[in-house]
Amino acid sequence: MPRHDRRYAYGPYTDGPDPLAPPVDLRAALDAIGRDVMEGSSPRSALQELLRRGMDDPNRNPIRGLDDLTRQVWQRRSRLQRDNRLDGTLQEVRELLERALEAERTALANENSDDARFREMQLDALPSDTGGAVRELDSYDWRSAEGREAYQEIRDLLGREMLDQRFAGMKQAMQNVTPGDVEQIREMLDDLNSLLANHAQGQDTQEQFQQFMQKHGEFFPENPQNTDELVDLLAQRAAAAQRMLNSMSAEQRAELAELSQQAFGDPRLAQALAQLDAQLQGMRPGEDWTSPGRFRGDNPLGMGEATRAMEELGRLDALAEQLSQSYPGATLEDIDLDALEAQLGEQARVDARALAELERELRRQGLFERMPDGSLRLSPKALRRLGESALRDVVDRLGSRRGERETRRSGASGEPTGATRPWAFGDTEAWHVPRTLINAALRRAAGDTRRLDVTDVEIVETEQRSRAAVALCVDTSWSMVQDGRWVPMKRTALALHQLISTRFRGDALKLITFGRHARDVELGELIGLDGAYEQGTNLHHALLLAGQHLRRNPDAQPVVLVVTDGEPTAHLEPDGYAAFDYPPSPQTLAATVAEVDRLTGLRASFTFFRLGDDPRLARFVDSVARRCGGKVVAPTLDGLGAEVVADYLRVRK
Incomplete structure (x- = not known):
């Protein structure tokens, strides 16, 4: 064909994920996980929370989380039960019976004979329940052709509905049933029960299965490949049919049981189906044979439709369990994407696949480490990425401030x-x-x-000093958690750590936390630190540890940064006991000030970052800063990181 005559058709890409879709934003995902970890969640819980919450990614359509998908599943389940009821077949049988009796009574009223009066008495004496009335009319000699036709329709309807419960599409195929069709079905059921009985006894039934499918394959459009697949297929529908019966009242179940004997006018059909159900339940006891469902709507469902509704409920329940991820060893790979799309649409499949991709990428890129006890923690790579994000936020805040340029001068901030x-x-x-x-x-x-x-x-x-020894002392008392200062404090430590580890690699940073006691911590330990109810702000102990760090780096410029929201209320006794008093005792204040004096003797540069508006704290840090020649900064929570980093850069220059 000449090139200019070619025609092209364009349409949506349907073979798997969209190859042109933007990649999952791992940085945003890690930031969200990092926030939760800094608030006290474990990395595993933070990851699960992200998957439950989803992501509002500005570069692509929002990814709905598992909670949103689960909510839609439960809404669909509730709608299915709210709109329908299960007695459609019983209602239709009652209507047909009423039509048959009315036609028969009309025909008898036109006859003036003793036989007609006797028949009228027979009709008046019929049982009040529908099943009993249909059973009594089994041998009745109808005078009305319309009545006889309506009664036969009851038999055919019951037969079609019972078969439709177990075999897909059978109701439509049996619209114009003949005695030959009924015999063929009964023969198929006998052969099926024989096949399943032999299989249950452990016999090799592959050859018998193939013969069965050659003879009766038209009844199984699903095309199972072996006996086990056939059993699975039939057991799922039989279990749904049993759950449908369990969802009905005892009177309705008894009525259906009696009516089933009239299916196609041959009680052997009901007996064969009962035998089939018993075998399937024995071979697949793990199927749900008992759970009822509450249907309370106005739309009546036939037995086949009600069974399919129960199957759909089962699929929705399975989806809800998969989306909950609450069972041991659960992963997003467990979610049946085909079933999810069938229930909630294509976008639900896209969202679930994106969540699975996100989880897979977070694990593949080594952002989590597994501890010996099986728990997860953020890896150094993840901490670096969180630090980059925290530092980026700090730089954005510093961008509007007056900068300080690098110089080639000698001796900046030295002696x-x-x-x-x-x-x-x-x-x-x-x-x-x-x-x-x-x-x-x-x-x-x-x-x-x-x-x-x-x-x-x-x-x-x-003097030119090429290195700095930095002690960042952060308050971890309960008030920091209570007043929302916990996460800003951690992000500040992240940003400072990232800056020093990337721009000033020669500097020595020590992270020190202080509550009732103080201790050195690694960055990962600080990020994952849980807020605990602990009384005491032991700045004295923190300064002792800061002094150890500065003395281990005598050639470095000493820098002490203190982030706190409360005045000192504890100090360390010589025996290691942390003495606590509130209001602060003179001994606590004296011990803290004495340690400030010792660090001042090391030419340490002090900056106190005062959080909150406690007047007692303000008076204390102001007086101490004047004593040591330090500086006091009262930042907002949003500006804490920027202030700490800016002060470090100022002193560093």
Whole structure:
């Protein structure tokens, strides 16, 4: 065909996931997991919570979580039960019986004979229940052709409904049933019961199965390949039929049991089906044969339709269990995507597949580590990614602030060397006032009348320090959890750790938590730390540990950063006991201030980040900062990380 005559048709991609769909946003997923972990959840619980909640990804359609999908499943289940009821066959039989009796009575009323009056008495004496009346009319000699036809329709209806319960599509295939059709069905049931009996005894039934399918395969459009597949198929429907009966009242069950003997006018059909049900229940006891369902709607369902409704309930229950992920060893791979799409539509399948892909990628990329006890924790790779996110947020907040540029000057923030040098643009070191004044006096003596010129200024040379030893002391008392400061504190530690580990690798960072006691912690331990009810803010102990860290790094610039929302209420006794008092005792305050003085002797740079508006805390940190030449910052919770990082950079420069 010439190239210009070619025609192309375009349509949706249907063979698996959309190859052009944007990838799952692992960074956003990890941020969500990290927030939950920092709030006290375990990594496993945080992952499960993310899968339950779903993701609102700005780069693609929102991914509905398992909770949303489960809610839709339960809504569909509730709607199925709310809109339907199970007595459709009984109602139709009653209507047919009433029509048959009315036609017969009309025909008898037109006859003026003793036989007609006798027949009228027979009809008046029929049992009040539908099943008993249909049974009594089995041998009745109908005078009305319409009545006889309606009664025969009852028999055919019962036969079709009973077969439709067990065999798909049988009701439509048996619309115009003949005695030959009934005999063929009865023969199929006899052969089926024989096949299942031999299989239950452990015999090799493959050849018998093939012969059965060659003879009766038209009754099984599902095309099972062996006896076990046939048993599975039949047992699922038989169990649903039994659950349907369990959902009916005792009177309705008794009525159906009696009516079943009239199916196609041959009680052997009901007997063969009862034998089949008994064999299937024995071979597949694991099927749900007992659970009832409550149907309370206005739409009557026939026996076959009611059985299919029970099957659908079973599928919905299975989906709900798969989506709940509450059983041991559950994974999203367990979800039957075909069944989910059949019940909730294509988008539900897309969402479930995206969640499974997300879970798979989070595990594949090594963002979780399995501990010896079987629990999960965030891996160093995951912590780095969380740190990148936290630091990115901090940088965004710092972007609107006045920056501090890097300089090539010597001695930034180091100890004075005794030497001075002329000031240059960009220098922020302290002026050397005597040298500056001498330079101005010499210039005036030479005839320059200006009192002070920029060329007169000399600044203090300081030692160059290429490293910093940073002790970040964070308050982990209960008030930090109670007042919503727990997660901002952890994100601050993440951001500072990420900055130091990537930009200032030579610096030594020590994370120290302090409640009733203080202790050194690794980043992963701090991120996963649970908030516990603990009285005491032992800043004294935290400063002791900070001093150990600074002394182990004598060649580094000492930096102490303290994040707290309460004044010291505990101190460490010589025997290791943490003494607690509120309001703070003089001994606690004295011990804390003494340790500040010791660190001041090490030339440590102090910054106190005061959270909250406690006036007692404000007075304490202000007085201590004046004592040690430190700084007090009162950030908002959203700005805590930015303030800590900015202060570190200021001191670091």
